[in-house]
Every structure is written in C-alpha cells, then in structure tokens.
Amino acid sequence: MRRASLLAAVLIAASSARAEDWLASAQAASNDAAVASEPAVPMPANAAQAWVPYDSGEFHSELPAVGWYAHEEEDALGTVTRIYGPDSSSGSVRTTISVRLYDRSMPGFLSAKLAVEAMRREDSGRDVTPVHAMRVAAGLARLFEINETKRAARDEGPSIPEHIHQYVAIIPRGESYYLIRMVSTRESYLDSRDVFARFVKRLTPIGAR
Amino acid sequence: MKALAAALFFAFCLGGPARAAGDAALSAYDAKAVPLDDLSLDLLASNGYEVRDDGKVWDKIGDSAVTIDAMPELLTRLAGARRLKALLQLNAIFNRYDTERHLSDDDREAVRGLVRNAWSVFGPAPRQDFRSYFTPQELEALDKIPPYQAPGLTDMKDPDTSITAGPAAAAGASITAAPAAAPAPAASTAPVVSITAAAPAPAAPDVSTAAAVSITAAPPAASTATAAAAAGAAGAAGVAGAAGAAGVASAADAAAGAAAGVGPGGTAALAPLSAVPSLHRASPFIASAPPPTSAPRAVPVADVKFIPFTAPSGSTSTAVSPKAPDPTAGQFKAWTPPVISTAAAAATAAAVAKSSAAAVAAAPKPAAPAAPPPPKIVAVRAVSADEFAKFVEDGPYTRETKDMFKLIGQRAPEFCLPLLRRTVATTVPQIIVDGRRTGLALRAGIMRDASNPELPPIIALSPGPVFYERSKLFFKPSPREALLLPEAPEAWSELGVAAPTLLAMSGQPPAVPETSGPWGATRAYADGSRRGTYSAQEQAGEMLEQLLLLGLRREGFGASEYAARRWARTAKLLFWAKINDDFGDAFLDPDRRDEFESWLDHPDEVDDVLYATWASAREPVMDPRAGPPADERAFEETQRKSCVRSAIQTALIETSRRRARRVGILEELIDAGLVDAEAAKAAAAAAADAELRERRAFAARPPACPAFDPYRAEALRKSGVLLVEAARAEGVLRSRRAEAGGAHASR
Numbered sequence: 001m002r003r004a005s006l007l008a009a010v011l012i013a014a015s016s017a018r019a020e021d022w023l024a025s026a027q028a029a030s031n032d033a034a035v036a037s038e039p040a041v042p043m044p045a046n047a048a049q050a051w052v053p054y055d056s057g058e059f060h061s062e063l064p065a066v067g068w069y070a071h072e073e074e075d076a077l078g079t080v081t082r083i084y085g086p087d088s089s090s091g092s093v094r095t096t097i098s099v100r101l102y103d104r105s106m107p108g109f110l111s112a113k114l115a116v117e118a119m120r121r122e123d124s125g126r127d128v129t130p131v132h133a134m135r136v137a138a139g140l141a142r143l144f145e146i147n148e149t150k151r152a153a154r155d156e157g158p159s160i161p162e163h164i165h166q167y168v169a170i171i172p173r174g175e176s177y178y179l180i181r182m183v184s185t186r187e188s189y190l191d192s193r194d195v196f197a198r199f200v201k202r203l204t205p206i207g208a209r
Numbered sequence: 210m211k212a213l214a215a216a217l218f219f220a221f222c223l224g225g226p227a228r229a230a231g232d233a234a235l236s237a238y239d240a241k242a243v244p245l246d247d248l249s250l251d252l253l254a255s256n257g258y259e260v261r262d263d264g265k266v267w268d269k270i271g272d273s274a275v276t277i278d279a280m281p282e283l284l285t286r287l288a289g290a291r292r293l294k295a296l297l298q299l300n301a302i303f304n305r306y307d308t309e310r311h312l313s314d315d316d317r318e319a320v321r322g323l324v325r326n327a328w329s330v331f332g333p334a335p336r337q338d339f340r341s342y343f344t345p346q347e348l349e350a351l352d353k354i355p356p357y358q359a360p361g362l363t364d365m366k367d368p369d370t371s372i373t374a375g376p377a378a379a380a381g382a383s384i385t386a387a388p389a390a391a392p393a394p395a396a397s398t399a400p401v402v403s404i405t406a407a408a409p410a411p412a413a414p415d416v417s418t419a420a421a422v423s424i425t426a427a428p429p430a431a432s433t434a435t436a437a438a439a440a441g442a443a444g445a446a447g448v449a450g451a452a453g454a455a456g457v458a459s460a461a462d463a464a465a466g467a468a469a470g471v472g473p474g475g476t477a478a479l480a481p482l483s484a485v486p487s488l489h490r491a492s493p494f495i496a497s498a499p500p501p502t503s504a505p506r507a508v509p510v511a512d513v514k515f516i517p518f519t520a521p522s523g524s525t526s527t528a529v530s531p532k533a534p535d536p537t538a539g540q541f542k543a544w545t546p547p548v549i550s551t552a553a554a555a556a557t558a559a560a561v562a563k564s565s566a567a568a569v570a571a572a573p574k575p576a577a578p579a580a581p582p583p584p585k586i587v588a589v590r591a592v593s594a595d596e597f598a599k600f601v602e603d604g605p606y607t608r609e610t611k612d613m614f615k616l617i618g619q620r621a622p623e624f625c626l627p628l629l630r631r632t633v634a635t636t637v638p639q640i641i642v643d644g645r646r647t648g649l650a651l652r653a654g655i656m657r658d659a660s661n662p663e664l665p666p667i668i669a670l671s672p673g674p675v676f677y678e679r680s681k682l683f684f685k686p687s688p689r690e691a692l693l694l695p696e697a698p699e700a701w702s703e704l705g706v707a708a709p710t711l712l713a714m715s716g717q718p719p720a721v722p723e724t725s726g727p728w729g730a731t732r733a734y735a736d737g738s739r740r741g742t743y744s745a746q747e748q749a750g751e752m753l754e755q756l757l758l759l760g761l762r763r764e765g766f767g768a769s770e771y772a773a774r775r776w777a778r779t780a781k782l783l784f785w786a787k788i789n790d791d792f793g794d795a796f797l798d799p800d801r802r803d804e805f806e807s808w809l810d811h812p813d814e815v816d817d818v819l820y821a822t823w824a825s826a827r828e829p830v831m832d833p834r835a836g837p838p839a840d841e842r843a844f845e846e847t848q849r850k851s852c853v854r855s856a857i858q859t860a861l862i863e864t865s866r867r868r869a870r871r872v873g874i875l876e877e878l879i880d881a882g883l884v885d886a887e888a889a890k891a892a893a894a895a896a897a898d899a900e901l902r903e904r905r906a907f908a909a910r911p912p913a914c915p916a917f918d919p920y921r922a923e924a925l926r927k928s929g930v931l932l933v934e935a936a937r938a939e940g941v942l943r944s945r946r947a948e949a950g951g952a953h954a955s956r
Contacts, residue, residue: 022865022869023866026861026862026864026865027858030855030857030858031854031858033854033911035853035854035911038854041851041854071836071837071840072840073836073839074932074936075816075932075935076812076936076940076943077812080813080816082820084824084833087824087825087869088825090827090874090876090877091827091870091873091874092822092825092828092873093818093821093822094821094822094824094825094833095821096821096824098813098817100813107940107943107944108944108946118810119811119814149690150803151800152818152822153828154800154801154804155650155651155652156649156651156695156827156828157650157693157694157700158692158694158877158878159651159692159693160692160874160878160881161690161691161692164818166814181813181814183817183818
C-alpha cells in the first residue's frame with residue numbers, strides 16, 4: 001500500500017503539471033492559439049530570462065519580464081506593493097514579494113532593530129536564521145529567513161499544513177526602512193531566490209537615483 | 210527688418226488655419242444649439258462670462274462673444290485656473306503643519322470644503338490624494354462626478370472637410386476609405402454628456418466582431434519626432450493628418466503633446482485627425498462623448514491595414530460624400546469610425562489573414578454574446594438597531610442563532626452594521642448548523658437553491674472541525690499539523706475521489722467521551738479522526754462574515770471578490786477583537802487564533818501570507834494578473850483589446866487552476882494515507898485529461914468575446930471603496946493599540 005502511494009506520488013509529481021506554474025502554462029497556451037482576428041502574441045526567445053524595470057510610487061527595481069505581476073495598493077499600514085510570482089506545486093501559496101516603507105508617521109512604528117527582533121521571534125513551529133548583511137543599491141540590507149509550518153489555506157478544505165518560507169530584507173533609510181518579504185513554500189523558495197536577490201539588490205528609493 | 214518680420218507674423222496668424230477653417234469656427238458659440246453642462250456654466254459665470262438669452266456666451270471684460278472654436282480652450286483654461294487656485298489654498302493650509310496628520314479640526318474641514326468645491330476639476334491623481342478626507346458615503350457621491358480630463362487633440366474630429374482634400378491632402382496624407390455618409394454609431398448621436406450625470410454610455414461596437422477597414426496612408430511619418438513636428442505645424446497649418454503608418458498611436462500622442470502648446474483659440478481643433486482612430490478620451494466638455502472603453506484601439510499593421518471596426522449596416526460605398534455644413538463645426542465631438550464597403554472589408558480581411566502566420570489554422574469566429582443586463586437595483590432600506598433586534602427576536606431563528614445575532618449587534622464594528630441589518634431584515638437568511646452543507650468551506654458557507662433562487666439564502670455553519678492527526682513516532686501531534694477535512698460531499702466529488710471513511714465523518718459515529726482540547730470539546734475516534742467544536746463566538750464571527758458577503762453581492766459591491774473578502778474579513782476580525790478585549794481569544798480554534806493574533810501584532814506578515822494564498826490555485830480570491838480593483842479595471846481594458854485571445858486565456862487559466870488545485874490536494878491526501886492511492890492517481894490523471902480536452906476544445910472553437918459591460922467599471926469602483934473603508938476601520942484599531950502602547954503594537 002505504501003509503495004503504491006509512493007508510486008502514485010511520483011507519477012503525479014512527474015506529470016507536466018509540475019513543469020511550470022499553471023497560470024504561466026495557460027497563458028502560454030492562449031498566446032500560441034491561432035485566432036483569425038487577432039495575431040499571435042510574439043514572445044521573444046529570451047523573454048524568460050529578461051528583466052524589466054519596475055517603478056512604484058516609492059521605489060524602483062527590476063522584475064522578470066514574464067510571470068511576475070506587480071500591484072500597488074493601500075491598506076491600514078500604508079502603501080504596499082505586492083508582486084506575484086509562480087504558484088507552489090501544491091497550489092496553495094503563490095510566491096509573493098511585498099515591499100513596504102515604514103516611517104515614523106505610522107501608528108505603532110517600530111525601529112528597524114525592534115522590527116527585526118519582532119519578526120525573528122521564536123515560536124512553536126517557527127524557526128529563523130541569523131541576520132546577515134548584504135550590500136545593495138539602497139544601502140546595507142539585513143536579511144534573514146523564516147521557516148514556519150502552518151495552514152496557509154485556512155478557509156477551504158481539505159486544509160493541510162504547509163511549510164512556509166519567508167525571505168525578509170530590511171533596508172534602513174535613516175529612521176525609516178524598507179521591509180521586503182518574499183513568501184513561498186519551502187519546496188519552491190529556491191526557484192525564486194534569484195529573483196528576490198536581484199530585486200533587493202536593485203531596489204532604489206525614488207529620488208535616490 | 211523687425212517690422213517686416215512682425216508684419217509677416219501677423220499676416221501668418223491672420224491667414225492661419227483658424228481662418229482657413231471657415232466661418233463656422235469663427236461664429237459665436239450658441240449655448241442654445243449646443244447646451245453647456247453645469248460645470249461649464251459655473252466656470253463661465255464665475256469668471257466674467259455671461260450666457261445671454263440668445264445663447265451667446267458674452268465675455269464681459271473683452272466685450273465680445275466667445276467663438277465656437279475658442280470655447281474648448283476657454284473652458285480648459287478656466288478649469289485649470291480653478292484647480293490651481295484650490296491646490297494653492299490647500300498648500301497654504303498644509304504648510305502650517307509638519308505633517309498632514311496633525312491638522313486641526315477647522316483646517317481639516319477647510320480642506321474638505323476646498324476639495325469638495327474643486328472635485329469636478331480634479332483629475333484622478335489629486336482625487337486619490339484627498340480621498341482620505343471623506344467618508345465612503347461622501348466618496349460614493351463625489352465619485353459620481355467623472356474625473357476632469359482636459360480635452361486634447363485626440364478628442365477632436367475633423368469637422369466637415371473631406372479628409373481626402375484640404376490641408377491633409379496638402380500635407381501629403383491620402384486616406385481612402387474615409388467616413389462616408391453612413392449612420393454613425395449610437396455613441397456619437399447623444400447630444401451632450403453632462404458632467405454630473407454618470408449615465409452609462411451605450412455599448413460600443415464590439416471590436417472582435419468588426420469588419421475590416423483598409424486605410425491606405427501615403428507617406429508615413431518617418432518618426433515620432435516628424436509626427437510631432439507635423440502636429441506642431443498643425444497649430445498653424447492644420448496638418449495633423451500627416452501622422453502616418455509608422456506608429457499611429459505614437460504619432461497621435463506626439464500630436465496631442467504638440468497641440469498642448471497651441472495658442473488660444475484652439476486652432477488645432479480643426480486639424481483632421483480622423484486618420485488616428487484611437488486614444489479617445491472622455492471629457493466633460495465633449496458633446497456626445499462615448500466612454501473611454503468604447504474607443505476603438507489603434508492597430509498598427511503593415512501598410513496600415515486595420516481590422517478593428519464594424520461597418521455600420523447599410524454602408525455600401527467607400528466614396529466620400531460631401532456633407533452639409535455642420536453647425537457644431539469646431540466643437541469636440543466623438544470620433545466616428547470610418548466605414549467602407551463590405552466587399553473591400555472582406556478583401557482586406559482575407560489579405561490580412563493570408564499574411565498572418567498566426568492564422569494558419571484559424572478558428573471560426575464565435576458569435577458575439579448579447580450585452581449583459583444592467584445590474585439589478587436592490588432597494589436599500591435602512592434598518593435601525595431596534596428594528597433589527599425586534600426582527601431577530603421575532604424571526605425564524607433558534608435560541609442559539611438569536612444569541613449570536615445579539616452578540617453581533619453588540620460587538621460588530623460600526624461600519625458594517627447598516628449592511629448587516631438590512632441584509633438580514635431583507636433577505637431573511639436561514640441559519641443552519643450543518644457541516645455537510647458548507648460546501649468547500651470548513652467553517653461557514655452560503656447556499657442557494659439553484660432550482661428556486663427566490664428562496665432565502667442559507668448560511669450553513671459547521672458545528673466543529675473534522676480533522677485527522679498524523680501520528681508521529683515519539684511526539685504528540687501538534688494541532689497545527691492536523692488535517693482539516695470538509696464534510697460536504699461536493700468537496701470530495703470536485704476532487705474526484707470518495708470521501709475518506711472516517712468515523713468522525715460518518716452519519717452515526719460511535720459514542721465516545723468528549724475531552725477538552727485545542728479544537729474545543731473533541732471526540733477522538735479509534736481510527737485517528739476527531740471532531741472538535743467551534744465556540745459560539747467564533748461561529749458568530751464566521752456568520753457575520755458570510756452575511757456581509759451576502760449583502761455586498763446583493764447590493765452590487767461584489768464585483769471584486771478580493772475587495773469583498775477583505776472588507777468582510779476585517780469586520781470579522783474587528784468583531785473578534787472586541788470580544789478579545791473582554792474575554793481573551795481562547796474562544797478561537799488554533800488556526801483562527803493564530804491568524805487573529807498575528808493580525809493584531811504582525812499584520813503585514815499575516816496579510817502577505819494570506820494574499821499569497823488568495824492568489825493561488827487553492828483559494829482563488831484574486832487573479833494575480835488583475836490585482837486589486839483599481840488595477841483590475843485597467844487590466845480588463847487591456848484584455849478587451851484582444852478579447853478573443855483574452856477569453857481563451859481566462860478559460861484556460863480556470864481549467865488549469867482546477868487541475869492544479871486537485872492535483873495539489875490529492876498529493877497531500879495520498880501522503881497522509883487518507884485516500885486510496887490508485888483512485889487519487891486516476892483522479893489526478895482525469896484532471897489533466899480534462900484540461901487537455903478543454904484546451905483542444907478552445908482551440909477548435911474559441912469562446913466568444915464577452916460583451917462589453919458598461920456597468921463593470923462602476924462596480925469595480927465601488928469595490929475599491931470597500932478597501933478604503935476596511936483600511937480605515939483597521940487603522941483606527943491600530944492607532945488605538947499604538948496609543949495604548951502594547952507590545953508589538955502593530956507596525
């Protein structure tokens with residue numbers, strides 16, 4: 001029985017479904033479709049490796065030309081930019097980079113140091129890596145990782161705990177700081193690590209260019 | 210020499226295009242023939258102009274009547290002046306403070322007044338900046354005023370002159386297949402668009418169902434710079450038609466930019482821009498302006514062969530017929546698509562199809578669907594707290610349900626109570642406690658009888674979770690790692706496998722004692738399955754969320770599922786926060802407690818994880834391509850430009866999502882040993898096959914373009930208001946907690 005389960009898991013895992021994000025796959029198929037009234041969408045050969053500049057109201061950086069979608073919105077904490085990447089193979093957590101600028105005018109503002117401490121809290125089912133520094137375009141970033149086991153999809157069933165991974169980067173700007181976080185599953189975070197690293201390295205505050 | 214130059218200059222000006230355009234443009238504006246909207250009248254009246262009984266607009270300072278061609282420029286200048294004045298006054302107020310947050314009440318009220326007065330001349334950007342000064346109800350009223358957009362060259366239309374003759378021809382632009390004397394689309398026949406009445410414009414001709422148009426433009430503009438130069442010259446010579454085939458849109462942009470510098474009198478208004486079939490912008494001053502969505506798109510194709518527009522029925526000739534003088538010559542008017550003969554259209558379409566590599570195996574064009582009906586207007590009646598309490602007391606509810614309603618009435622946040630009360634009092638939802646009827650949802654769901662939609666909706670609440678704990682060798686399983694299972698049969702049929710035969714899910718489970726645990730009073734069965742209990746407070750929160758979602762959808766606020774869910778979730782969490790203030794959060798199950806506590810102390814983190822989930826295949830609340838409502842509007846506009854392909858893409862994405870969801874869950878169920886591996890493998894393969902079949906079906910028979918929904922933009926705008934309100938309500942809590950100085954007082 002156990003052997004059959006493993007075999008089934010391997011077969012499912014080997015299916016084309018795992019090859020790429022379902023959204024990207026469907027988009028590629030529709031772009032290739034022959035439509036009489038609309039010409040096919042030409043896709044450059046190296047589009048998957050290309051990067052494009054991204055300008056938010058608060059920063060500038062770069063993103064992959066294909067497969068990442070950036071949206072900016074307001075919430076109770078201020079402006080947040082969320083950039084959605086590929087979905088996990090379990091289909092429960094889409095890799096998402098978020099960027100926020102924290103400043104003193106925000107209610108309950110914590111300094112960068114305290115914010116790092118709060119995020120690096122130890123909790124049951126949660127472990128964090130040490131902080132290390134990385135030189136980026138906007139200054140000196142503090143980076144660490146958070147691994148946590150929790151249910152990501154809590155409202156619909158079957159609901160199964162996921163191993164969530166977070167990359168967190170804090171880039172101080174005086175008293176203010178940028179908080180950049182990439183949420184993904186532990187099994188897929190390495191796929192997007194380069195994107196996160198490049199995004200953080202190239203992030204430049206507006207007006208600092 | 211200077212005198213000669215000056216003489217030449219004046220001669221040039223006097224003989225310029227404004228004169229060449231004809232007497233119609235120089236005649237006095239007649240406000241009786243072409244009525245002005247309220248904003249225009251207000252601007253004129255407050256700046257020394259008078260609308261006389263004979264319809265002339267009299268400049269009391271210059272002591273002359275305003276001419277037809279000068280009116281658009283005049284109104285633009287007056288609106289700009291009003292906007293600038295308001296911004297300067299606002300700036301003077303803000304300069305008194307270090308930060309905008311510390312405005313005194315008087316100054317805040319002054320800001321509100323200034324902004325409200327200038328709202329009609331504000332564009333989208335300043336409106337966005339000052340939204341936080343108004344309540345959602347006020348914004349609802351203010352947003353009915355369309356944002357101000359200064360008219361540009363692209364709003365203008367060649368008045369009467371044939372585009373194959375006159376200045377355009379002189380500039381070398383030869384355009385055949387020009388507008389014939391054919392019936393114009395309905396959009397261009399509306400007399401005046403009032404700035405205050407946001408009546409939806411008639412549906413535009415569907416781009417996808419269009420016949421072909423062939424425009425043969427002679428010498429293409431060599432570059433954008435050339436086009437700009439030509440357009441700049443248009444201010445003096447009216448030759449904007451020089452924008453040629455090479456980048457029609459960019460040429461149009463350049464022309465518009467150049468025209469911005471055209472002097473008073475708006476002489477460029479007469480430039481024939483019919484050759485630029487794009488970029489129409491709505492303007493409060495444009496008579497008969499169709500909405501921006503109705504503007505046909507520019508499709509730069511080699512040799513300027515366009516296939517974007519429907520030839521109005523009855524048009525059989527490509528000949529340009531002279532028209533009678535137009536009394537509104539020189540006014541901004543909607544651009545009218547050129548029409549050509551059906552024979553020419555067919556020939557052009559064939560040529561394009563032949564030359565297009567993409568159309569090798571071209572699929573048949575689907576029939577265009579009918580336009581969606583207008584949204585059902587729901588009569589909204591305010592229900593007071595007393596009425597609500599009496600309704601619940603007398604309503605068809607159990608004692609437990611009535612207690613939950615009372616709790617909600619006492620502790621739910623103010624911003625959601627009006628909607629909640631009128632939803633309950635109007636729809637009379639049934640509340641049942643039955644985990645088998647919650648659908649895919651684990652805790653609560655809305656059900657409607659598909660066979661009889663008139664029946665009251667049913668809010669189904671789960672009495673408690675059914676879960677399965679994976680045993681570990683040495684360690685007690687953590688409640689975080691329990692597998693929560695849905696009870697509803699449709700949840701399993703959607704996965705394509707039978708529901709696990711667990712005792713906790715059976716209709717008649719064996720009698721076992723209850724023990725207290727993290728999931729409430731829990732019955733543990735011999736096969737490892739468990740059934741817990743949700744507290745009444747938690748159920749009340751879930752019921753509140755579902756009732757609010759029901760109300761939002763009913764009243765037209767459900768266009769964006771993402772916005773509706775965020776708004777309802779914020780209300781639920783604020784409701785729990787009030788209970789938490791008095792009793793702590795022990796009433797929540799481990800998942801909800803983790804979510805609630807994280808939301809209180811680390812909202813950025815919990816939101817990031819939540820929205821990463823909402824953009825996934827498992828719980829599709831937001832399309833990551835479209836984003837929140839504000840971006841969704843722009844996204845849908847873009848999608849409409851290639852609507853057949855977009856419809857295919859949307860359909861394929863949905864089938865792929867279903868497959869990804871099913872496969873992802875099955876993998877985990879196999880890993881947990883909860884489903885038969887062979888059956889799960891077959892279900893996963895069936896999902897992949899179904900996706901493949903649907904892809905082939907879409908390739909063979911593409912879905913039809915969804916009909917243009919003129920109400921969609923308004924519905925999305927209303928959804929955007931929900932996000933503002935949710936953020937504000939949550940912000941109040943965060944400020945309160947920050948002042949209280951709690952640990953991690955929510956950054």
